[in-house]
Amino acid sequence: MYRRDFLKLSAAAVTANLEVKQPPFLIVSSANGLSAMEQGVELLRKGNDALDAVIAVVSAVEDDPEEMSVGYGGLPNADGEVELDASVMHGPTRSAGAVAALKYIKNPSKVARLVMERTGHLMLVGEGALKFALANGFRREELLTKKSREIWLKWRELQSDKGAWRRQLETVDVSVAKIISNPPTGTITCFAKDLQGGISGVTSTSGLAFKMAGRVGDSPLIGAGLYVDNDVGAAGATGRGEECIKVAGAYAVVECMRRGAMPEEACLEVLKRVSARYNHDRSRLKTFNLQFYALDKHARHGSAVLWLQSDKERPKYAVSDGKAAVLRNAAWLYEAD
Numbered sequence: 650m651y652r653r654d655f656l657k658l659s660a661a662a663v664t665a666n667l668e669v670k671q672p673p674f675l676i677v678s679s680a681n682g683l684s685a686m687e688q689g690v691e692l693l694r695k696g697n698d699a700l701d702a703v704i705a706v707v708s709a710v711e712d713d714p715e716e717m718s719v720g721y722g723g724l725p726n727a728d729g730e731v732e733l734d735a736s737v738m739h740g741p742t743r744s745a746g747a748v749a750a751l752k753y754i755k756n757p758s759k760v761a762r763l764v765m766e767r768t769g770h771l772m773l774v775g776e777g778a779l780k781f782a783l784a785n786g787f788r789r790e791e792l793l794t795k796k797s798r799e800i801w802l803k804w805r806e807l808q809s810d811k812g813a814w815r816r817q818l819e820t821v822d823v824s825v826a827k828i829i830s831n832p833p834t835g836t837i838t839c840f841a842k843d844l845q846g847g848i849s850g851v852t853s854t855s856g857l858a859f860k861m862a863g864r865v866g867d868s869p870l871i872g873a874g875l876y877v878d879n880d881v882g883a884a885g886a887t888g889r890g891e892e893c894i895k896v897a898g899a900y901a902v903v904e905c906m907r908r909g910a911m912p913e914e915a916c917l918e919v920l921k922r923v924s925a926r927y928n929h930d931r932s933r934l935k936t937f938n939l940q941f942y943a944l945d946k947h948a949r950h951g952s953a954v955l956w957l958q959s960d961k962e963r964p965k966y967a968v969s970d971g972k973a974a975v976l977r978n979a980a981w982l983y984e985a986d
């Protein structure tokens with residue numbers, strides 16, 4: 650999208666937003682949260698805290714074996730092990746918790762919440778995070794599904810002609826081959842505003858598929874994959890975590906909103922900072938994608954992605970105001986050729 654169009658759109662958005670009455674509560678998430686939104690809405694309707702609602706949405710997606718970028722069924726690291734990252738922020742108490750490289754526990758978002766509520770720490774990683782989860786009654790489970798194991802095995806075979814893993818290329822079915830050549834990016838980020846005006850958020854992921862063991866992305870880092878300030882709003886990110894961390898993505902989006910930017914405008918502004926780090930060189934920027942999501946305290950929301958990959962795959966995000974959960978269009982900074 651060009652700047653002129655964007656400005657026109659922003660002006661229209663401002664007018665539209667001022668005219669629309671604020672809904673009593675609202676949930677915003679990455680598009681993969683759409684089918685789970687109702688569970689959060691139910692809680693918000695009953696007056697529950699926004700954190701309960703976002704955990705309900707995110708843990709339903711973590712439990713879903715078909716979602717290959719989050720929780721159970723998420724694609725594993727290069728060693729074939731699923732390592733999960735998550736963070737939570739509770740606006741009213743201004744507190745936060747996180748876990749990273751957590752194995753064998755399918756709901757890292759719930760463990761992150763407990764780190765926040767039951768410890769004086771903010772983040773636990775690896776072995777320590779697992780011990781903490783088990784001590785709190787979480788069940789140790791195998792997180793690889795038949796499908797994600799099969800995809801990893803094929804990926805592993807394709808990595809080397811020299812090692813002992815033999816190539817069995819003829820057995821790779823088309824859908825698996827597609828996933829290997831273009832591993833799904835995913836992650837769920839979700840925030841809500843409750844009836845009391847409290848804003849909370851969660852980001853949860855299995856991280857980049859086939860990452861190095863121990864690699865931690867943006868999702869569990871407060872200020873990168875998630876940031877909430879009850880006086881301003883919330884922001885989250887999906888996509889290439891390393892790039893988000895380098896601009897303190899979610900924090901930067903919230904700061905733009907603090908200065909008066911509309912949510913979509915704030916997301917675009919921070920994507921421009923990402924672009925500037927590469928001197929706006931599209932050939933280098935093309936190697937990754939990144940999407941920001943934002944909700945402000947007036948219940949206005951928006952999202953923007955670095956790359957529009959194709960006209961057929963318009964970037965989206967999910968929103969529910971209690972009446973209906975819908976996918977909304979996100980803005981984009983660049984269009985792929």
Ligand code: ASP
Pocket residue numbers: 718833834835836854855856857865866867868886887888889890891
């Ligand atoms: N942001 C996640 C990470 O870098 C991955 C993703 O959203 O696809 O770990």
